[in-house]
Amino acid sequence: MALFVQKYGGTSVGSIERIQSVAQRIAQSVADGNQVVAVVSAMSGETNRLTAIGTEVSRQPIAREMDVLLASGEQVTTALLSMALGDHGIQARSYLGNQVKISTDSSHRRARIEHIDASNLLGEIERGIVPVVAGFQGVNSAGDITTLGRGGSDTTAVALAVALKADECQIFTDVHGVYTADPRLVENARLLETITFEEMLELASLGSKVLSQRSVEFAGKYATPIRVLSSFSSAFPGTLITTEEANMEKPIVSGIAYSRDEAKLTLLGVPDIPGVAAKILAPVGAENIEVDMIVQNVGADDTTDFTFTVKRDDYEHALLVLEKIRGQLGAREVQGDSKIVKVSVVGVGMRSHAGVASIMFSALAEESINIQMISTSEIKISIVIAEKYLELAVRAVHDAFDLSKEAVVEEKI
């Protein structure tokens, strides 16, 4: 008998009918002899609706109260799913964050889970009850409701799976699993059977929206397997995210991620002296602007060009900051471009293969796509290109690594 934590996101519980099919699905899992703990998000659209009325009622919405407001969304879904399960003869009980209980710090709207007391739930599970837990919410030491921020329900599910020592944390979404590339862009993208935590972490942080980064990090830390699968079709086994095992196939490249949420800023003609990077990035950081890729080219005349990328929302703000510091740094000019995208290839097999970059860059060169920036880590290579080339680039790289076919394993190279 396996214990599964099953997380159903907003789209999966987006209507009465969908909640009823989720109940059907859980009932099937139980009939198959498994123990199930469900974690649910608010019905799709509900969190946005609540946020809108919160910001409408007050010029400066108080974070503590926004959390009380938002937490009501998941509360509604837990109750509805518990009742729908009742119709299938399943004894279910809703659990809110404070009832589980899921203890967090006091950072309202982006709280971090500090501790989960799983003893209540374990007792319920032993008695054959299916606990239906509200995702996204917890309670701080003062007894106030907190919420975990974007992707919070995934985090709840993974943290519960860790606390309950579950066999698998199953994340039900509106996709069939993790693909080698976005199937909307790449027709022959392939569904991955397995992927490592490390790879998934890179994919999550690189703009693939299947799972939140925090939840993958957390599951990886405790080696709790996550399975991503579709809540609308049971025909696919989904993708298992797990630790890298000795006998696991190690494809050089597992998948390709991209992000449109990018903008690039360059400070031209900066004096090439020690400490200049800090002088540029400190005032940017002070304005809460997150910097992603950083590249510095050494120039010919004792000056250098300094380029970095930020999220598009921060682009105008970052431009203003650079204009302000340009004079005191003695830099020549500020340039910027918000029509850029980031494309990344990810794979644990890359560690032992130097050839990956050249395959990627050749594929792009063949399509005459100019690479503006490059950044690498142990298991990923990211490049920045003009936005108009996005689809072409992703398809070209996907083909270059033959990702539509079964995994290219290390031994074959």
Added chain:
Amino acid sequence: MALFVQKYGGTSVGSIERIQSVAQRIAQSVADGNQVVAVVSAMSGETNRLTAIGTEVSRQPIAREMDVLLASGEQVTTALLSMALGDHGIQARSYLGNQVKISTDSSHRRARIEHIDASNLLGEIERGIVPVVAGFQGVNSAGDITTLGRGGSDTTAVALAVALKADECQIFTDVHGVYTADPRLVENARLLETITFEEMLELASLGSKVLSQRSVEFAGKYATPIRVLSSFSSAFPGTLITTEEANMEKPIVSGIAYSRDEAKLTLLGVPDIPGVAAKILAPVGAENIEVDMIVQNVGADDTTDFTFTVKRDDYEHALLVLEKIRGQLGAREVQGDSKIVKVSVVGVGMRSHAGVASIMFSALAEESINIQMISTSEIKISIVIAEKYLELAVRAVHDAFDLSKEAVVEEKI
């Protein structure tokens, strides 16, 4: 400095704008030097909406989960009002049932408050904070959310006022206070300045919808004054419901209530032997049908006619029950009428005055309105008449007791 518990019902918090005016109103109370605890209902329509999706998702909605579902309505309002108060420079904090905490029994959907631990709130009030408490909800000893049933937010407000030893429990509604009769029916109905708990209790139980019966009962038990006033206009002082004081004016009749939610059933030709009433009412009660007025007329031929009233929703059900037991009781016939109403006059002065009934009955006779049933208590007289006479009867009785003028006090009679 006075401490007020202010309860705002669904209509008073029915939109963002109205929540903002409630915040304005509370801010004014605080500026006037008062300490305030707010109790709020769900936004109007919200409880019905939640009930509808709950009954849609499951054929047999589980009471425990319906409470979790419904409680989210008040949760939303407490958060919104707390944020709106922030805009007025008022430090407010939302409190849910389990946070106060309001301990109830485990009867989901109609729980009764067993204990309120007011120490948290008292501390907050001392620190100048306005607690905004979710009405209608509590928590049982297992930590499950419970709701208090119809009129539950009034009960929460009164129970809090008692626990906090508040100077007044102010119930803000969409009417200006308690009238001598329904102002929609009687044009010259007069707003009452004061009324006793006893009188208000009879009015509440008799179909006047201003306040729930339980809340009046509770306030009366602990002699905590309730003031009913309008949330839309501060021009009226409302009606103070309080204990009967020695020097208080004792009008013979304080007001007139009516209820359309009535139906009448008669069993004709029942053998007039001891125990027959119990034989009729026991099976009715066994079907959870509530019986209100009961009248038994002694017939000429050792038989009797037995009549009682029920709520209209229970009418068809009660008819079936009577048809079933008619044979075994040896009764002749079952008759019924669902087009009847109840009209009642209420007043503490009635205790010492026998003449009230004759004034009432004369007024009805003058309008040729036939009285079908009569029931009296120490401070009220109720009659049943055909529904079509309702408005006429209420106006005639209102005029007969001169209620549009200042109270007729005992001494003047």
